[in-house]
Amino acid sequence: MYRTMIIRTAQDSDLDDVLSVEHAAFGSMVEPNLVRDLLEDASAKPTLSLLAFQEGQAVGHILFTRAYFALESPLSISLLAPLAVLPQAQRQGIGTRLVEHGLQILSKSGTDLVFVLGHPEYYPRHGFRPAGVLGFDAPYPIPEKNANAWMVLLIREGITGAFGGKVICANKLKKPKYWLE
Template structure:
């Protein structure tokens, strides 16, 4: 398997992966919007290939933390998509780890995700709300553990808190319902 940054010429593959993985167009449309959204940049878009076939995609977009005076660099992981016939093969985990490694080298401090609370903790994510980080839109109490964060720099968590403000394309309540 190979992972590399997605190119502009990969857009059709990226959107096809999103459609296949989720079974509808909502995530594909969101990804298309985020890739065009200046407020989402800088962003990191990665593709996973098995042989010459694109089978997975992950997107990290810029965000900011309101309510803090400290300069902190944050991103949101959304979405992660794997085509159905290659799921359960570790591709998602490899995309997450590769993305986190690249982001760590680019001086990103915090990575947030709204996702399955049994999946993302395997990669170092922990519930964010109880650590002082509010989601862009309220998360119902029964899904509070789905809003997660991972620090890529020691000492950041506990030193800052506030509400995450995401890219304009992602800043819609329908994207924040788990």
């Protein structure tokens, strides 16, 4: 049975729904606390926070935050973290729709690249490729066994020239524990 899904920008009044989805999806308070911190972190702005609803219930959330290169670059980049879907709503395409919707919005807003530290089996479905081998270093060293979890997606056509280097993330993400995967 197909259930209608609505995806919209999360508002301040949606914070409880956002945190509830994050907690249910990850089973701990680490991600909800991180999301709350990122939403309040000026260095993460502009953020793109999207909520997915089915039958009026929040079932998924995705957050994109500002990032930049350590060396000056004209490119606009974002970091996807985290993506959360309620356990009972997983494997229904909600995460895919959230990722695709977010990437469309970012592309239209002029974002060039999106980075993610995530499951190497999932994100390549959306066009993400290992970032380290392309010359993009994560904010913190990633264990070799998880190197393919650091990925990038070029979302704006026509970018030319050599670019790469170390990605700098929002202040609240500047903790090695978030970069272990």
